[in-house]
Amino acid sequence: xxxxxxxxxxxxxxxxxxxxxxxxxxxxxxxxxxxxxxxxxxxxxxxxxxxxxxxxxxxxxxxxxxxxxxxxxxxxxxxxxxxxxxxxxxxxxxxxxxxxxxxxxxxxxxxxxxxxxxxxxxxxxxxxxxxxxxxxxxxxxxxxxxxxxxxxxxxxxxxxxxxxxxxxxxxxxxxxxxxxxxxxxxxxxxxxxxxxxxxxxxxxxxxxxxxxxxxxxxxxxxxxxxxxxxxxxxxxxxxxxxxxxxxxxxxxxxxxxxxxxxxxxxxxxxxxxxxxxxxxxxxxxxxxxxxxxxxxxxxxxxxxxxxxxxxxxxxxxxxxxxxxxxxxxxxxxxxxxxxxxxxxxxxxxxxxxxxxxxxxxxxxxxxxxxxxxxxxxxxxxxxxxxxxxxxxxxxxxx
Amino acid sequence: xxxxxxxxxxxxxxxxxxxxxxxxxxxxxxxxxxxxxxxxxxxxxxxxxxxxxxxxxxxxxxxxxxxxxxxxxxxxxxxxxxxxxxxxxxxxxxxxxxxxxxxxxxxxxxxxxxxxxxxxxxxxxxxxxxxxxxxxxxxxxxxxxxxxxxxxxxxxxxxxxxxxxxxxxxxxxxxxxxxxxxxxxxxxxxxxxxxxxxxxxxxxxxxxxxxxxxxxxxxxxxxxxxxxxxxxxxxxxxxxxxxxxxxxxxxxxxxxxxxxxxxxxx
Ligand SMILES: Cc1cc2nc3c(=O)[nH]c(=O)nc-3n(C[C@H](O)[C@H](O)[C@H](O)COP(=O)(O)OP(=O)(O)OC[C@H]3O[C@@H](n4cnc5c(N)ncnc54)[C@H](O)[C@@H]3O)c2cc1C
Ligand SMILES: Nc1ncnc2c1ncn2[C@@H]1O[C@H](COP(=O)(O)O)[C@@H](O)[C@H]1O
Numbered sequence: 001x002x003x004x005x006x007x008x009x010x011x012x013x014x015x016x017x018x019x020x021x022x023x024x025x026x027x028x029x030x031x032x033x034x035x036x037x038x039x040x041x042x043x044x045x046x047x048x049x050x051x052x053x054x055x056x057x058x059x060x061x062x063x064x065x066x067x068x069x070x071x072x073x074x075x076x077x078x079x080x081x082x083x084x085x086x087x088x089x090x091x092x093x094x095x096x097x098x099x100x101x102x103x104x105x106x107x108x109x110x111x112x113x114x115x116x117x118x119x120x121x122x123x124x125x126x127x128x129x130x131x132x133x134x135x136x137x138x139x140x141x142x143x144x145x146x147x148x149x150x151x152x153x154x155x156x157x158x159x160x161x162x163x164x165x166x167x168x169x170x171x172x173x174x175x176x177x178x179x180x181x182x183x184x185x186x187x188x189x190x191x192x193x194x195x196x197x198x199x200x201x202x203x204x205x206x207x208x209x210x211x212x213x214x215x216x217x218x219x220x221x222x223x224x225x226x227x228x229x230x231x232x233x234x235x236x237x238x239x240x241x242x243x244x245x246x247x248x249x250x251x252x253x254x255x256x257x258x259x260x261x262x263x264x265x266x267x268x269x270x271x272x273x274x275x276x277x278x279x280x281x282x283x284x285x286x287x288x289x290x291x292x293x294x295x296x297x298x299x300x301x302x303x304x305x306x307x308x309x310x311x312x313x314x315x316x317x318x319x320x321x322x323x324x325x326x327x328x329x330x331x332x333x334x335x336x337x338x339x340x341x342x343x344x345x346x347x348x349x350x351x352x353x354x355x356x357x358x359x360x361x362x363x364x365x366x367x368x369x370x371x372x373x374x375x376x377x378x379x380x381x382x383x384x385x386x387x388x389x390x391x392x393x394x395x396x397x398x
Numbered sequence: 399x400x401x402x403x404x405x406x407x408x409x410x411x412x413x414x415x416x417x418x419x420x421x422x423x424x425x426x427x428x429x430x431x432x433x434x435x436x437x438x439x440x441x442x443x444x445x446x447x448x449x450x451x452x453x454x455x456x457x458x459x460x461x462x463x464x465x466x467x468x469x470x471x472x473x474x475x476x477x478x479x480x481x482x483x484x485x486x487x488x489x490x491x492x493x494x495x496x497x498x499x500x501x502x503x504x505x506x507x508x509x510x511x512x513x514x515x516x517x518x519x520x521x522x523x524x525x526x527x528x529x530x531x532x533x534x535x536x537x538x539x540x541x542x543x544x545x546x547x548x549x550x551x552x553x554x555x556x557x558x559x560x561x562x563x564x565x566x567x568x569x570x571x572x573x574x575x576x577x578x579x580x581x582x583x584x585x586x587x588x589x590x591x592x593x594x595x596x597x598x599x600x601x602x603x604x605x606x607x608x609x610x611x612x613x614x615x616x617x618x619x620x621x622x623x624x625x626x627x628x629x630x631x632x633x634x635x636x637x638x639x640x641x642x643x644x645x646x647x648x649x650x651x652x653x654x655x656x657x658x659x660x661x662x663x664x
Contacts, residue, residue, distance in 0.1 A: 005588040043627065076432060080563060140566075147532075168541050168562060172541075174525075175529050184624035207520065214628050260539070275562045279663075283531055324580075328435070334657065356663065375642060376642065384647050390651070396659070
């Protein structure tokens with residue numbers, strides 16, 4: 001049964017709501033709108049109705065807690081092999097802005113082993129306070145010890161906002177923490193703002209493979225939690241003068257209480273990971289085979305970028321799945337994306353269309369990739385890519 | 399071995415598009431599908447059963463038409479299917495979904511492994527798996543692209559996780575919840591025998607009042623901490639296409655290189 005209630009007397013049958021429903025749950029029957037089973041109660045239609053004929057059952061706050069007790073913006077500082085990840089600096093930058101808007105402090109949670117240098121880095125990127133948890137059991141990220149420690153800290157200190165990177169580790173951790181705290185978690189945000197009147201966090205994120213954007217709030221639960229997409233917010237400049245308190249915290253679990261062990265790590269061939277890459281050269285079915293990626297690799301090398309791929313090239317076995325970009329692969333947001341022999345199917349675009357500059361090289365002038373490209377060349381990639389590599393080599397030396 | 403697979407029915411991929419002319423949503427009437435990542439979860443369940451024996455239960459929470467996703471899963475070979483459907487569940491966000499699924503799983507008895515997809519392609523959150531693992535208090539292993547070893551008697555599992563930087567090998571204790579990525583296997587097609595079975599198979603229905611120990615206030619829209627307040631079309635890409643023409647590839651490449659260098663992003 002759908003949740004949406006339609007006031008038949010008020011409905012004008014204008015159809016505005018039909019157009020905005022992402023689920024196709026509304027149809028016109030005669031001259032009034034009816035709702036079917038596809039309705040998820042998302043509420044997207046409510047605003048579109050000019051006569052307020054649509055209603056969702058009032059939502060009763062289930063947590064009778066004093067929301068004003070929750071203060072401060074927290075950021076989880078992701079680290080890998082003892083190095084702070086770029087995404088952590090990016091969300092510190094945005095976290096700083098949110099904290100200033102809320103006139104509160106920014107707290108960084110640094111978990112790891114021998115990571116004191118990261119506490120300093122977090123402060124230089126804007127943190128006023130650092131919870132520093134340093135223990136051999138935290139050397140490599142694992143869900144349980146990280147989640148339990150953050151849950152305990154959050155219960156104790158009651159942050160108002162808690163941000164994590166939307167990386168594999170960040171999503172793994174955030175999902176666990178938010179569930180235990182019984183609070184809202186918005187995945188993969190590309191926008192974070194404070195509502196000037198209500199002071200709550202407005203979270204914007206893509207859904208349906210980037211075809212629509214949704215604005216999401218968490219009105220009655222705290223902290224308001226979000227994971228944040230890579231490379232959406234600019235990395236702030238480091239300020240070595242910025243001061244902050246470092247508070248030493250002990251982990252919540254001992255090694256014996258943890259049910260997993262990380263026994264090995266195998267680095268993928270390229271040193272630059274796709275999520276952080278500023279430049280990506282990607283190949284599709286047009287590269288014709290595993291060897292076809294060689295000219296792309298050379299171009300990527302000259303530009304200091306990483307190599308990506310469409311699903312077709314992965315499915316054909318020419319390159320590993322770790323390189324796949326798109327709806328069922330990774331979402332990337334580089335400054336420069338060079339698509340070679342990729343047609344630009346909607347599922348591929350879902351993973352890369354927010355790149356800053358898109359260059360398309362394709363034999364077919366009608367390929368949809370050109371619809372999102374800033375620069376295009378119609379031609380054979382086996383001619384153009386090596387020529388381009390040559391040009392960059394020459395021009396960048398000067 | 400008792401295996402549980404969580405599957406979600408989602409609109410086929412190209413369903414939702416924004417009409418650039420008037421910014422409205424265009425929908426082609428594409429049928430609903432099983433979330434692609436959940437197909438890998440089903441297949442992995444079938445492979446585990448082939449190796450170790452046991453039973454696979456597929457669970458889906460959704461509107462009554464989600465029964466089709468479960469029928470398809472039976473067609474692929476799962477033993478039992480449960481449809482979790484009730485008006486009280488409508489409007490669930492990832493928190494309420496994980497909560498509801500956890501209650502259903504507690505009702506069906508002991509299990510060794512739960513398989514979920516990495517994420518559902520409609521909401522793209524990837525939060526239900528971790529939420530479910532936390533609700534059940536079991537080992538959480540996300541982004542799995544290989545089960546290296548599983549020992550049902552010792553209750554241990556060794557998996558490979560796909561991270562941004564490479565693969566991680568993790569050993570864990572069962573019961574565990576795994577979310578799987580595309581690379582883990584190639585899902586099979588339904589067999590004729592299973593298809594016949596799927597026509598006859600009774601799909602068990604679970605409604606809110608069936609759930610043992612449920613806190614009704616935590617279900618559906620009311621139990622969901624997050625609220626969607628607005629849906630809109632993504633910002634258009636600024637800038638228009640600059641198509642580079644030249645009589646030779648070298649010249650075209652030179653022009654393109656200059657333009658990219660002028661963007662000052664290198
Ligand atoms: C549920 C689902 C999820 C999916 N997820 C993804 C995903 O995550 N990522 C993804 O990429 N796809 C995904 N797809 C697949 C997607 O729909 C397309 O099939 C795929 O992106 C096409 O890859 P392609 O562009 O490499 O191949 P094609 O569409 O075959 O295009 C090849 C292009 O290369 C050009 N070409 C050929 N030779 C040359 C040459 N010598 N020089 C220059 N150009 C040349 C051709 O003109 C053509 O445009 C998904 C599909 C579904 C149904
Ligand atoms: N309504 C549901 N019913 C059953 N399983 C679900 C449901 N929603 C999500 N899941 C499972 O959780 C995974 C992640 O979904 P999501 O968190 O929505 O991206 C999916 O791949 C499914 O395995």
